[in-house]
Amino acid sequence: MLQVRDLHAYYGRSHIIQGVSLSIGEGEIVSLLGRNGVGRSTTIKAIMGLVQRDGSIVFKGREISRAKSFEIAGYGIGYVPENRDIFPTLTVRQNLLLGEKRKHGKPRWSIDDMLDLFPHLRERSDCLGGILSGGEKQMLTMCRTLMGDPDLIMVDEPTEGLAPRIVEQVRDLLLEMMRHGVSVLLVEQKLTIALKISNRVLVMGHGQIVFEGTPEELNRNSAVRTEWLEV
DSSP states (O other): OEEEEEEEEEEEEEEEEEEEEEOOTTTEEEEEOTTTEEEEHHHHHHHTOOEEEEEEETTEEOOOOOHHHHHHHHTTTTETTOOOOTTTSSSSHHHHHHHHOOOOOOOOOOOHHHHHHOHHHHHTSSSBGGSHHHHHHHHHHHHHTTTTTOOOEEEEEEETTTHHHHHHHHHHHHHHHHTTHHHEEEESSSSHHHHHHOSSSEEEETTTEEEEOHHHHHHHHHHHHHHHHHH
């Protein structure tokens, strides 16, 4: 579904991503792991067209490396940023409505689907987004992105700072996406969650991919974990 080849990304003169190649298959969860500052978030921003970039990005057979961010979203890639961007003066329901993308055929998700997945959001559906807790904002951000019916969703640190109960709900939603045929590229700090739900894992270090394999293979590779993941 997604093939990235020799991707480079820059912030001004700083060369952050240095020749990253990766692929995501249909209905697959792939986690991008690594310590803070190694370029994981920049990688998905580059795919989304949010930073200066070079290289090849092919999505469903279409080269999108020169496309604008809104065009990439229109092609079927969703992006959930780490900062949980919502509209604070709009209600939960209005935020969800803004995520809808009109297209032919029945979408995978409706507002009721989102509210069924997270009953607490249903209770808060008429509340303004700005008064939600951090966990509720994370749920709302992910659900709003799903309302656009993406084929691939890139999620940046969805469990950071959340209570264990909310972390479990986020994990369940990611698995629900996979069951609906949505591919997921997940940037995640919590190794235990990533290893439980991922089909494959990628480890980044210094702007490059230093390991690719299954969760089981990473578990067996103590050298990679020690050098690139453990603090």
